[in-house]
Amino acid sequence: MNRTAIIAGAGHLPAAVAGALDAPLVCALDGFAPLGLVPDMVFRVERLVPFFRALEDAGVTRVTFAGAVQRPRLDPAVFDAGTAQLVPRLMAAMAQGDDATLRAVIALFEEAGFTVAGTAVIAPDLVPGAGVLCGTVSPQDEADAARAAAIVAALGAVDVGQGCVVAQGLCLAVEALPGTDAMLAGVSAMPASLRPPGTRGLFYKAPKPGQDLRVDLPTLGPDTVMRAAQAGLGGIAWQAGGVICLDRDAMIAAAVDAGLFLWAR
Incomplete structure (x- = not known):
């Protein structure tokens, strides 16, 4: 199964992107619910590695990012062992600004085996x-x-x-x-x-x-x-x-x- 997951933030964009896909898996970052969509999953950055496994179990091979988010505050008590190993890398990227943070996040998804596609590919009419x-x-x-x-x-x-x-x-x-x-x-x-x-x-x-x-x-x-x-x-x-x-x-x-x-x- 080659399913696309929408990594969703707040606003109307996730719903617009979902309209261009066949049965996408909608995954919302905790605290940033999209408008007009009911998420299939809600995830936290502190549990990123288990989230990757859940995507694999759902047959996801491609992800696309849509919606507005702000840098979440990380709770050390919530980290799993696998994600905790990624923290220094994430924190270093966050210290460099939004672009560096986004590049780091994209790299993590790609290293986990997912193709990352932009809105222009998923929904070119937008x-x-x-x-x-x-x-x-x-x-x-x-x-x-x-x-x-x-x-x-x-x-x-x-x-x-x-x-x-x-x-x-x-x-x-x-x-x-x-x-x-x-x-x-x-x-x-x-x-x-x-x-x-x-x-x-x-x-x-x-x-x-x-x-x-x-x-x-x-x-x-x-x-x-x-x-x-x-x-x-x-x-x-x-x-x-x-x-x-x-x-x-x-x-x-x-x-x-x-x-x-x-x-x-």
Whole structure:
């Protein structure tokens, strides 16, 4: 049996990925329940080796990661002997940041014999290729997107964020630990005197440079479109093939209603 397991976190993405699979095994990290799905298993990082064995017993050969998680606090009293041997490796990776932690987790699953597949492979419709989904992209928008891409690449190189807002070449905000919603809320509250006149600007999103695209892709959805409109922006651009779009049809409908463009760059 060649079954796929979804290693699920919080949010709507696990359900969207499950819809693209035939009878997936849904495995939720304890404390991070997905929306719209009932997990088949709940696991803890402290019991990772027994979890690997449970996946094997269920016929799983491939895993995919979907959903939001935060670094869990580890309870030394819960470790089994096998997982305890992995702790120094995990802790060293965590000390280096999110990217190093994710690379270490992927490596552990692969060493346990599982193929790790990204969302673009499992559910390609969720990761748009290049093109304008709606609206019109002006030459100024193209210039702002190029500027934003350079800024996001610089942010990602130091593991800070995956998005920013640019208008007429000026960076109005960057994404950090509070996330996209907080960044766009800050732009919404920005006095008009601080914003350049003319074009409305754009929100840009992209993976970090060198990021393993099998896990932790940036995600956009209808709520993002709504918040970009509230921030007075002219559109949303993102790296084609590197960003998940949840409910693309609803995103397009919301963007059309708000007069925004959506562009996979």
